[in-house]
Amino acid sequence: MQARSLEDCLKADGGLARLSGHAARLLRLQRVFESAVPRPLARGARVANLKLGKLIIHADSGAAATKLRQIIPTLVDVFHNEAAEVTGIEIKVQPRQHSGSSHPTASHAPLGDHAKQGLTSLADSLPENSPLRGALKHLVKHT
Template sequence: MYKGPEHYLDKDAAASRVMAHARLLLKLSRRFEAVAPAGLRHSAHVANYKLGTIIIHADNGAVAAKIRQLSQRLSNELSKGGAECSGIEVKVQPRQIPSQSTSSTQKPLSDKAIGILQSTTEKLPEGPLRKALDNLLKRAARVE
């Protein structure tokens, strides 16, 4: 009979506590999605639970402010889900968008800038700085 990884994680005391906390967070997340106003459901999420306080991460300040206004109602609703909720702490924590590129665009260098970099590079002794400047010059886009 196949026993999944949860079976083994539940057997170890420390891992069992982590698994119980993870299950609680999942339960609170689902409850939050069910009770939060429609406009906030996708702009905030349950991040943690500590000593009766639910920590919610909001995508921006406006969402955080609205959740703070609704915190007593949300706290009461989340308590009905089984977890003691004495309060809500809201933090602004924008989510990373996977499709959003974090790489910078390549900026073209003028012929003058390339000339200055080349002459500077030639004057440097062999080493990491010279190598980095050589690589920069090789990859540099030129202004046409």
């Protein structure tokens, strides 16, 4: 029995073939969108769907949505030239969902030995009852 590729399996089923084709169109439209808007704006928005010629774009914030709404005429022209099936654009505010907690967690690089020594030296030079001294000692201990 010969193994079939995932693409072959998707094309074999009519419903999955339509879904796969729609996903491919959305990916192509996302690439056009990313090339048409400034990079910071592209990071704050994404192509969400295409329904009856109307492209739905989700923005992470009201500010990003406002900026996108200001350039809709330009975007319509770009999409019309690159992808004839786009006849209109709708912008919606839809913040990205973060996995895990509702607040993104900050990531930090571990402190090197030299940095730890410097912070320890600074903490040792501070008065014994200084809140900064305690905070620095805690930082060195937990990184």
